[in-house]
Amino acid sequence: xxxxxxxxxxxxxxxxxxxxxxxxxxxxxxxxxxxxxxxxxxxxxxxxxxxxxxxxxxxxxxxxxxxxxxxxxxxxxxxxxxxxxxxxxxxxxxxxxxxxxxxxxxxxxxxxxxxxxxxxxxxxx
Amino acid sequence: xxxxxxxxxxxxxxxxxxxxxxxxxxxxxxxxxxxxxxxxxxxxxxxxxxxxxxxxxxxxxxxxxxxxxxxxxxxxxxxxxxxxxxxxxxxxxxxxxxxxxxxxxxxxxx
Numbered sequence: 035x036x037x038x039x040x041x042x043x044x045x046x047x048x049x050x051x052x053x054x055x056x057x058x059x060x061x062x063x064x065x066x067x068x069x070x071x072x073x074x075x076x077x078x079x080x081x082x083x084x085x086x087x088x089x090x091x092x093x094x095x096x097x098x099x100x101x102x103x104x105x106x107x108x109x110x111x112x113x114x115x116x117x118x119x120x121x122x123x124x125x126x127x128x129x130x131x132x133x134x135x136x137x138x139x140x141x142x143x144x145x146x147x148x149x150x151x152x153x154x155x156x157x158x159x
Numbered sequence: 160x161x162x163x164x165x166x167x168x169x170x171x172x173x174x175x176x177x178x179x180x181x182x183x184x185x186x187x188x189x190x191x192x193x194x195x196x197x198x199x200x201x202x203x204x205x206x207x208x209x210x211x212x213x214x215x216x217x218x219x220x221x222x223x224x225x226x227x228x229x230x231x232x233x234x235x236x237x238x239x240x241x242x243x244x245x246x247x248x249x250x251x252x253x254x255x256x257x258x259x260x261x262x263x264x265x266x267x268x269x
């Protein structure tokens with residue numbers, strides 16, 4: 035059974051870069067899409083972006099200028115970098131496996147079927 | 160302001176049937192399938208319904224999903240105390256080229 039585990043610093047200073055890694059265990063990172071999602075304290079979910087195991091990416095337009103998602107297939111890991119952080123970036127960050135495809139009637143589906151437990155990142159000096 | 164619109168709260172008594180709505184537009188729900196996630200207090204979200212009405216293995220058949228036009232609904236029948244959680248709808252948005260979520264609905268079991 036595939037499991038995901040986020041790791042990285044829990045405290046980041048304003049204007050610096052937030053860096054997190056998601057380690058995939060119990061299965062291969064290959065042939066799947068992988069995603070980052072965040073949840074500010076007391077608020078809803080926000081999708082950050084995804085990466086295919088081959089390296090192609092897609093980011094939320096609201097974060098695109100500051101986000102980089104990368105993959106290391108040799109380590110079965112993918113990573114998130116968010117630059118120029120502010121207090122508004124304080125959140126629980128989740129990594130997840132993203133299922134992507136189309137139905138027989140050409141409706142596209144994108145859903146996160148396996149989630150990590152999440153890691154809290156606080157932006158503060 | 161979320162792209163998909165959900166009621167902020169819903170409630171019901173044990174055994175009751177409750178529905179949660181999710182409203183979108185032609186670029187998201189109208190063009191793609193809808194998914195629902197359940198987030199129990201203090202835990203990560205869990206996939207509850209995918210592709211409008213499909214249940215992952217292990218999800219009780221008390222949970223069901225439907226979609227019509229640019230709206231979707233999650234129904235929970237035989238409500239139980241352990242169903243008390245936040246529920247989020249989500250879909251791909253063709254205009255934004257992104258996954259979009261509803262703001263979430265907090266379900267209280269009275």
